[in-house]
Amino acid sequence: MNKIYKTWPGGRFKVLTLSYDDGKVQDRRLVKILNDHGIRATFNLNSGLTNDTSIRIPKEEWKELYQGHEVAVHTVSHPTLYRSPDLEIVKEILNDREEIERVMHRPIRGMAYPNGACDDRIIGIAKTLGIRYARQVNDTYAQVCSARQFAKEAEGNMRLGDKTGFELPEDYYRWTPTCHHNHHLMQYAKEFAALYKKQYLYMFYVWGHSFEFDDDDNWNIIEDFAEFIGGRDDIWYATNIEIVDYNEAFANLQFSADNSFVYNPTATDVWLSVNDGPAICVPAGNQMDL
Numbered sequence: 435m436n437k438i439y440k441t442w443p444g445g446r447f448k449v450l451t452l453s454y455d456d457g458k459v460q461d462r463r464l465v466k467i468l469n470d471h472g473i474r475a476t477f478n479l480n481s482g483l484t485n486d487t488s489i490r491i492p493k494e495e496w497k498e499l500y501q502g503h504e505v506a507v508h509t510v511s512h513p514t515l516y517r518s519p520d521l522e523i524v525k526e527i528l529n530d531r532e533e534i535e536r537v538m539h540r541p542i543r544g545m546a547y548p549n550g551a552c553d554d555r556i557i558g559i560a561k562t563l564g565i566r567y568a569r570q571v572n573d574t575y576a577q578v579c580s581a582r583q584f585a586k587e588a589e590g591n592m593r594l595g596d597k598t599g600f601e602l603p604e605d606y607y608r609w610t611p612t613c614h615h616n617h618h619l620m621q622y623a624k625e626f627a628a629l630y631k632k633q634y635l636y637m638f639y640v641w642g643h644s645f646e647f648d649d650d651d652n653w654n655i656i657e658d659f660a661e662f663i664g665g666r667d668d669i670w671y672a673t674n675i676e677i678v679d680y681n682e683a684f685a686n687l688q689f690s691a692d693n694s695f696v697y698n699p700t701a702t703d704v705w706l707s708v709n710d711g712p713a714i715c716v717p718a719g720n721q722m723d724l
């Protein structure tokens with residue numbers, strides 16, 4: 435019986451995605467850097483906070499500026515949601531979604547929690563309102579550091595690198611980034627570039643706020659990163675929602691019971707490898723012998 439392995443589009447096994455919050459004017463410089471290197475990101479916007487256009491990107495500019503990237507919900511006014519009553523959470527998410535959709539004229543299904551605050555109640559409401567994933571602000575960096583430290587202390591008794599920080603999320607409503615851009619970004623980038631074990635799928639997820647590059651006077655961090663990690667054949671550069679949608683398309687493949695053929699009923703081309711061979715594309719709406 436054939437052994438089937440999912441790959442990212444193009445047969446790749448690494449995906450890079452970025453997520454930047456609040457839609458402030460420094461997004462202009464960030465988008466330019468990303469575009470120059472073919473890197474793609476999700477920008478999380480507060481539709482109720484755009485009055486001062488010396489600080490925030492005006493709505494009239496959203497469509498052009500964020501072209502080729504995803505824009506997603508960050509609520510209307512940026513409250514810490516677990517302190518808010520249900521109805522307020524509904525309005526903050528739904529009204530933001532509706533306003534962004536009015537401006538962008540495309541379905542908006544992603545979200546980043548303001549101040550990272552989420553719990554089961556907020557997730558339940560977000561799901562009801564058509565949100566397909568949501569991002570937190572804690573990152574796996576701390577977990578990985580402590581795992582590595584622990585391994586070091588155990589002096590080789592524990593396998594180093596059990597956690598790479600590049601694992602896929604278990605719960606896309608508690609999507610945890612690999613690192614904030616101030617947390618050893620280049621070190622992570624080098625480790626990511628060096629990954630070669632194709633029995634895993636890897637994800638590198640960077641988050642932050644573009645205004646932090648001004649505040650910290652460290653635009654060189656993201657410029658060096660983009661220069662190094664951009665334009666590589668073995669990395670899929672995706673927005674957050676593209677990853678979620680691709681996973682969904684793969685999950686919707688219909689395999690024959692003996693894995694000898696597969697039907698792709700979705701509108702998305704899906705890639706897989708058979709018996710560890712080179713990845714093949716199962717085109718949208720097609721059936722293929724494997």
Ligand SMILES: [Zn+2]
Nearest residue numbers: 455456548549
């Ligand atoms: Zn924010």
